[in-house]
Structure formats: C-alpha cells, structure tokens
Amino acid sequence: MTERHRRRVAVRAGKHVLLTAVALVMLYPLLWMVVSSLRPDEQIFTQAGLLLTDVDLSNYEDGWDALGQPFSRYVLNSLLVAVGCIVGNLVSCSMAAYAFARLEFRRRRLFFAIMLMTIMLPIHVIIVPQYIVFSQLELTNTFVPLVLPKLLATDAFFVFLMVQFIRGLPRELDEAARIDGAGHARIYLRIILPLMTPALATTAIFTFIWTWNDFFSQLIYLTDPSVYTVPVALRSFVDSASSSSWGAMFAMSVVSLLPVFVVFLFGQRYLVRGIATTGIK
Amino acid sequence: MSTGKLRPRRWLTHAATAAAASLLLAACGGGSDNAEGDGSITLRVGWYGGDPLHAALEEALDQYQQDNPDVTVEVSRAAFADYFDRLATETAGRSGPDVTRMSMSYFADYAGRSALQPLDDLVGDTIVVDGLDEDVQESGVLNDEYFGVPQSVISHALLIDPELLATLGAEPPSPEWTWDQYAEWAKAIGQANPGFYGSSDMGGQLQAFEVWVRQHGSELFTEDGTGLAFDRSVLEDWWTYWQSMRDEGGAPPADITADSDTFETSVLTQGLAPSTYVFVQQIMFFQALNEHPLELQPMPTTEGGDPGQFLKALDFWSISSTSEHPEEAAELIDYLVNDPQAIQTIGLNLGVPPSQEARDQLDTDPATPEGKAIAYVESLGDDRVGPPPGPWPRGYGELLALFTKLGEDIAFGSTDIGAASEQFFSEADRVLEGF
Missing domain, CATH: 3.40.190.10 (Periplasmic binding protein-like II)
Structure with missing residues (x-):
C-alpha cells in the first residue's frame, strides 16, 4: 500500500517536473524579452541567459519617447481601433448569425457556404482592391478602413461561431415569443442576444487580441506617424537593413503585452465557455 | 415558420441601407482637407x-x-x-x-x-x-x-575587430594582401585558437563574389542584364577557395554560418571571427552592437588582377x-x-x-x-575601384538568395562545387531571361 502510494507520488512529482520544464521552455522567449528590455543594446545579442547583472530602465524611458509621439499615443490608437472592431463585430456578426440561424430565405445554404469560404481568403488577396476603394474615398490614414469592414460582418469566423451557438438554443423560446407577438427584431434583441453572452464574450476577446496584434492592414492604411498603432510603432524600432533599437523595442513590447495579458486574464473564463458551448474545438 | 417569410427581405433592405449609409457617413467624415485652391x-x-x-x-x-x-x-x-x-x-x-x-x-x-x-x-x-x-x-x-x-555612396569592405584580434594573438590583415595571403592569415588564427576563425565565410555572398569576379576581368551580369557574364571556372575557384578556408579553420563551419545572417547574429558581433565582409556604411550598425571599436579595410586583391571594388x-x-x-x-x-x-x-x-x-x-x-x-570611401583610389556596374537586374534578389543557398549546400556537403555552379548558371539563365 505505502509502496504503491510512494510510487504514485513519485510519478506525480515526475509529471510536475516535466511539465514545469516544458513550461519554462515555452516561456523562455518571453522571459528573455523581458530581461533584454532591461539590458543595454550591445549586451542583448551576446547574452542568452536570463540573469540580470544590473537593472537598466533607460530602454523604457528612451523607448517611450523615441518615435516622435509618446508611446501612450499608439496605445490609445490601438485601443480605439480595437474597441471599434469589437463593437462592429458584436453588432454585425450577431445580426448576420441570427439571419443564418433563424431566418428562412432562398439559397440560405449557398450564402452560408459562400460566407464560410471567405474565411479562407488570405488578407493579401483582398488588401489591394480594398486599398483602392479606401484610397479613392481618401480614407487612408484614418481608422475607418480598419473598423468599417467589421461593421459589415466581414469576419466570417465569428458569424460561424455565433450561428453554431444560436443553433444550440431551443427554438421553442423564439416560438413562444412569436406567439406573444414579437417580431424578428424583438426576438433577436430580447431573446437571442441575452442568451448568447458567452459567444459574444468570445468574439469580443478574440477580436481584441487579433486587432491588437494585427500588423499588415494597419501598416498599409496608417502611414502618418500620428495615427500609428502599437504594432506599426513597434516595428519602426527595428530595421533589418540598418541599425535597430532592440532594447527600446523589447521594452515597448513588454508595455504593449500588458493589455493583452490583462484581457486574457479576465476573459479566460468566458473564452473557454464560449468555445466549449459552440461545438468549435 | 411561415410567419417569417416576408420579413427577411425587409431585413435585407434595412441592412443594405444601413451599410450604404455608414459608408457615406464615413466618407464625409474622414476625408482629408484637400482644398488646394490657394496654390498650396x-x-x-x-x-x-x-x-x-x-x-x-x-x-x-x-x-x-x-x-x-x-x-x-x-x-x-x-x-x-x-x-x-x-x-x-x-x-x-x-x-x-x-x-x-x-x-x-x-x-x-x-x-x-x-x-x-x-x-x-x-x-x-x-x-x-x-x-x-x-x-x-x-x-x-x-x-x-x-x-x-x-x-x-557605398563600396565593399572588410570589417575588422582589432581587440578580438589582439586576444587571438594575431596582427590585423594588411590592406595590400591578396586573397591567398588573407586565407593564410585566417587559417593560422583558426588553427591557433580552437572555436575561433580568422574570417567569416563569404562563400555564399554574391556581393563579395562580385569583387572576385571583377578582379578576374569580368562582370557579374551582361550589360543588358539578361545573363551572367563570367566563366563557370571563376565561380568554382571562389567556392573552392572557401571550401579550403572552412576545411582548415580559416572560416566557420556551415552550421555557424547558416545561423549568422543578421547584424546581431554575425560571427563578428558574436566574437567568433575578427573579420567579416560588409558594405561600408554597415560599420555604424555593427558598431552599435559591439563594445570593441571596429575598423574598415579594403577587400583582398587578386595578384595581377583588375580593381574589384566599385563606388555606387x-x-x-x-x-x-x-x-x-x-x-x-x-x-x-x-x-x-x-x-x-x-x-x-x-x-x-x-x-x-x-x-x-x-x-x-x-x-x-x-x-x-x-x-x-x-x-574609407575617400581612401579608395583607382587601384581599388573600377568603373561601377549597371543597376541590379530584375531577379537579382532571387539570385542573391540562390547563391546563399548553394554556398550553404556546399558547406554542408549536400552538393559539390561542380553541380552547384551548374545549377547557378542554369537558374540564372531562367531568372534573368524571364523578364
């Protein structure tokens, strides 16, 4: 009995050691970035270790003001874009999802399939025509090209996620409301929306993280430094063809990771619930 | 079910109107001021x-x-x-x-x-x-x-780390040296200091090779940029030179070179070799990453050859x-x-x-x-610098990458010099004539 017990403890300890080791390997790049942000530039690439001999905060001071505008400006711009995208996705995708899940209309399956196929279009395919449209409208260097498409339910992934979720809700609820005289608008607003909070939360969190990390479209549309977002600003620290301020970039990367970290910390619960209940794994 | 039959269309109309309206609104709101009537x-x-x-x-x-x-x-x-x-x-x-x-x-x-x-x-x-x-x-x-x-204005150069050289117990290379003298010096450093090398491996660098080609009386590309202008033997000599450098400790083995293709990871920044090939302005980028003061020197020459470098x-x-x-x-x-x-x-x-x-x-x-x-730029005289070649032809980037890949393949031993040069020539024909 005790022999067996001891063996079980040993196995469990072994598992923990292994898991901790793997976790450390996964975390190493992140930790290295944090440590490097506290080192002078010329030490960064000659030291692979995580040991800090002395803490040097100058990267944070320099990096914050290095790009012409204080870094808070870029954080604010990124937040504006992210909030716009979240609102856009929540409103438009839930409406589109309601239509696909609850309305009967001709060629519904066909349209649904077409909508799903747009998930597979890489950004590089649509960016040029999209750019031409927005540049003709003189909307480059504003957040409109980044936010407006979200208001038109172009993120098919979220439409799909919500459709799956709504399909899981009992139709009896809709029908009861209809008998009481509710139309589609009312059913959508009063019945479906409140019930799909987990899917909405998932959408909001994913939209935040994806928008926060999106680089390519923000690079293309935002050329004036005063409307730069965090990813675009971060990239101007680094240039493979000339000198790069690695220390400052690492420092500001740490700063820009904080919002994502916080969102994930608080949103993790909803994220798991939202995904687990929609049948998407 | 049938109750919903009529409504979808209304929904669609609403949605379409809303979309159009938001587009319009956005267009009015965000347009930049381009009232340029006053000549501004x-x-x-x-x-x-x-x-x-x-x-x-x-x-x-x-x-x-x-x-x-x-x-x-x-x-x-x-x-x-x-x-x-x-x-x-x-x-x-x-x-x-x-x-x-x-x-x-x-x-x-x-x-x-x-x-x-x-x-x-x-x-x-x-x-x-x-x-x-x-x-x-x-x-x-x-x-x-x-x-x-x-x-x-740029030209090719060797970037030297004199302090590292002193630690390795060697003299800086002389600006007058030929490639053979450079190799002798580099190999001596590598052999006396295990784990260190005299020079970076330039075998896969087309732009360093261009200097060698010009010293051998030719150019990389024909004047109209549609083909290679040098003999295969010139390329094979180049790769043979670097093969012997690697074999005898003058240049690092393939795995180190493959891992050192940025300023940050270069063998010079990592302190593994005191000499590497650069374009002149890169001294500023390397210096920012290096605690030792760095120096520039002209590229080695070929005995009796033409001036290989150029200003461009x-x-x-x-x-x-x-x-x-x-x-x-x-x-x-x-x-x-x-x-x-x-x-x-x-x-x-x-x-x-x-x-x-x-x-x-x-x-x-x-x-x-x-x-x-x-x-450095001002010191380069006519004995070093020949007439500049034409613009890089279209497809140059592809050839640059191919040259690096073939250089690596040779160093790793996955192909031999003859096969690699044959491949370079046939691919170059395809790439350059494709335009």
Whole structure:
C-alpha cells in the first residue's frame, strides 16, 4: 500500500517536473524579452541567459519617447481601433448569425457556404482592391478602413461561431415569443442576444487580441506617424537593413503585452465557455 | 415558420441601407482637407529605415515646410521590408508617395514597370547633381532613363575587430594582401585558437563574389542584364577557395554560418571571427552592437588582377509615376540632396553622402564609425575601384538568395562545387531571361 502510494507520488512529482520544464521552455522567449528590455543594446545579442547583472530602465524611458509621439499615443490608437472592431463585430456578426440561424430565405445554404469560404481568403488577396476603394474615398490614414469592414460582418469566423451557438438554443423560446407577438427584431434583441453572452464574450476577446496584434492592414492604411498603432510603432524600432533599437523595442513590447495579458486574464473564463458551448474545438 | 417569410427581405433592405449609409457617413467624415485652391500642395514623402533616420528626415522636412509654406509634407516611413509591402500596395492602388526612397533591390522592378517617373527633364535643371561623385551619378539610370537620384555612396569592405584580434594573438590583415595571403592569415588564427576563425565565410555572398569576379576581368551580369557574364571556372575557384578556408579553420563551419545572417547574429558581433565582409556604411550598425571599436579595410586583391571594388549608390530618391506634383517633388529632392542645412540634419543616416562637398561640410570626427566610413570611401583610389556596374537586374534578389543557398549546400556537403555552379548558371539563365 505505502509502496504503491510512494510510487504514485513519485510519478506525480515526475509529471510536475516535466511539465514545469516544458513550461519554462515555452516561456523562455518571453522571459528573455523581458530581461533584454532591461539590458543595454550591445549586451542583448551576446547574452542568452536570463540573469540580470544590473537593472537598466533607460530602454523604457528612451523607448517611450523615441518615435516622435509618446508611446501612450499608439496605445490609445490601438485601443480605439480595437474597441471599434469589437463593437462592429458584436453588432454585425450577431445580426448576420441570427439571419443564418433563424431566418428562412432562398439559397440560405449557398450564402452560408459562400460566407464560410471567405474565411479562407488570405488578407493579401483582398488588401489591394480594398486599398483602392479606401484610397479613392481618401480614407487612408484614418481608422475607418480598419473598423468599417467589421461593421459589415466581414469576419466570417465569428458569424460561424455565433450561428453554431444560436443553433444550440431551443427554438421553442423564439416560438413562444412569436406567439406573444414579437417580431424578428424583438426576438433577436430580447431573446437571442441575452442568451448568447458567452459567444459574444468570445468574439469580443478574440477580436481584441487579433486587432491588437494585427500588423499588415494597419501598416498599409496608417502611414502618418500620428495615427500609428502599437504594432506599426513597434516595428519602426527595428530595421533589418540598418541599425535597430532592440532594447527600446523589447521594452515597448513588454508595455504593449500588458493589455493583452490583462484581457486574457479576465476573459479566460468566458473564452473557454464560449468555445466549449459552440461545438468549435 | 411561415410567419417569417416576408420579413427577411425587409431585413435585407434595412441592412443594405444601413451599410450604404455608414459608408457615406464615413466618407464625409474622414476625408482629408484637400482644398488646394490657394496654390498650396501636399507632397507625400516615403522612406524605409531605422529610428534615427526617421527623426533626421522628419526634422529636415519640417525645415523645408517652414521655408516653403505652400508645401505640406506627409510622411510614410517604415522598416525596409514593411516599407516595400506597403509601397507595393500603394503603387497597385495608384497612390504611391510623390517622393519615395528606392532601393537598388527593387529599382529595376519599379523603374522597369513604369511605377517611377523618368527624371531626365528635371535632373540638371530642378535637381542639381553636378556635385555628386562621378561614379554614382549614373547609378540610378536604367535603359538610358534617369529614375533615381543617389542618396549615398557605398563600396565593399572588410570589417575588422582589432581587440578580438589582439586576444587571438594575431596582427590585423594588411590592406595590400591578396586573397591567398588573407586565407593564410585566417587559417593560422583558426588553427591557433580552437572555436575561433580568422574570417567569416563569404562563400555564399554574391556581393563579395562580385569583387572576385571583377578582379578576374569580368562582370557579374551582361550589360543588358539578361545573363551572367563570367566563366563557370571563376565561380568554382571562389567556392573552392572557401571550401579550403572552412576545411582548415580559416572560416566557420556551415552550421555557424547558416545561423549568422543578421547584424546581431554575425560571427563578428558574436566574437567568433575578427573579420567579416560588409558594405561600408554597415560599420555604424555593427558598431552599435559591439563594445570593441571596429575598423574598415579594403577587400583582398587578386595578384595581377583588375580593381574589384566599385563606388555606387544603392539607394535613391525617386518620384512615383502617379505623382500629381512632379515639379515640386523634384524641388524637394534637390533640397534633400543639396541644401547645406538638410545635409547637416540628415548626416550619415542615409549612408555616406555621395558628394565631396557634403562630406567636407559634415566634418565628422574620424574616430567615430561615421568618420571611419567617410575616410574609407575617400581612401579608395583607382587601384581599388573600377568603373561601377549597371543597376541590379530584375531577379537579382532571387539570385542573391540562390547563391546563399548553394554556398550553404556546399558547406554542408549536400552538393559539390561542380553541380552547384551548374545549377547557378542554369537558374540564372531562367531568372534573368524571364523578364
């Protein structure tokens, strides 16, 4: 009995050691970035270790003001874009999802399939025509090209996620409301929306993280430094063809990771619930 | 179920209206002020580079706007790779910046596809280029048309770390050395210091090979850029030279070289080898990463050979063919290249300035990496520097990558020199003739 017990403890300890080791390997790049942000530039690439001999905060001071505008400006711009995208996705995708899940209309399956196929279009395919449209409208260097498409339910992934979720809700609820005289608008607003909070939360969190990390479209549309977002600003620290301020970039990367970290910390619960209940794994 | 039959259409109409309305609203709200009735114009200026360059150019452009109140300058700046992603999209959308920094890597592509405006009518008149070094004046000419005003002058060099050399117990290489003497010296260092090497491995670097080719009396490309101009034996000798360097400790083995293709990871920055091949202005980038003071030296020579190096511009100011204000854009370029105040503000952030006047004016401290770069460029005489080759042909980037890959394959032993050179020649034919 005790022999067996001891063996079980040993196995469990072994598992923990292994898991901790793997976790450390996964975390190493992140930790290295944090440590490097506290080192002078010329030490960064000659030291692979995580040991800090002395803490040097100058990267944070320099990096914050290095790009012409204080870094808070870029954080604010990124937040504006992210909030716009979240609102856009929540409103438009839930409406589109309601239509696909609850309305009967001709060629519904066909349209649904077409909508799903747009998930597979890489950004590089649509960016040029999209750019031409927005540049003709003189909307480059504003957040409109980044936010407006979200208001038109172009993120098919979220439409799909919500459709799956709504399909899981009992139709009896809709029908009861209809008998009481509710139309589609009312059913959508009063019945479906409140019930799909987990899917909405998932959408909001994913939209935040994806928008926060999106680089390519923000690079293309935002050329004036005063409307730069965090990813675009971060990239101007680094240039493979000339000198790069690695220390400052690492420092500001740490700063820009904080919002994502916080969102994930608080949103993790909803994220798991939202995904687990929609049948998407 | 049937109750919902009529409604979808109404829904669709509403949705469509809402979408259209939001588009319209957005269009009215966000449009920029382009009321240019009073003769004032807006110029977009784009460039790639690092942070110090951004700051310097923005300061110079601010100054320009103060002196020319009817010109408003918008900037578009990014790191090299990002800039060209953006420029490609903008060019496709026919709204490229009026003035753009153009790299030799993309020059033939953009100029050859009429994305850049020929400047022949403007150069010499609006844009004064008389003061530029003779060797670089024609660097931005493609098929007899002038597409780019040179920003800098570059040449090849060896970058040396004298302190590391002292630790390894060796003398610095002499500027007079031939490739054979260089190899002897490098191998001696490698053999005396296990884990260290005398030189970086240049076997996979087409641009270092170009020096070797020219010393052997040829050029990389034919004049029209549609084929290779040198003999296969020249290439095979080059790869054999580096094979023997690796075999005898003069240059690092393949796995180290494969892992050292950026400034940060280069064998010089990592302290593994005291000598590496660079373009002259790169001393500034390497110095920023290195605690030891670094020095520049000319490339080794070939006994009885021609001068292999050249002076050339690799970056230009160009005007997009879609620019509505080419005349004003040209005035701005003239300011950036010739105005004493602009020269002072930009300093060496674009590289070594391509005119004697600018270099004299900057009067850089010779102990700084900037000063060393200028002194190096000025020290190169006719015994070192031959006439500059034409612009890089289209497909150059592909050949650059292929050359590196083949160099690596040889070093790793997955192909032999004969097969690799055969492959390079057949691929080059395909790539260069494809345009």
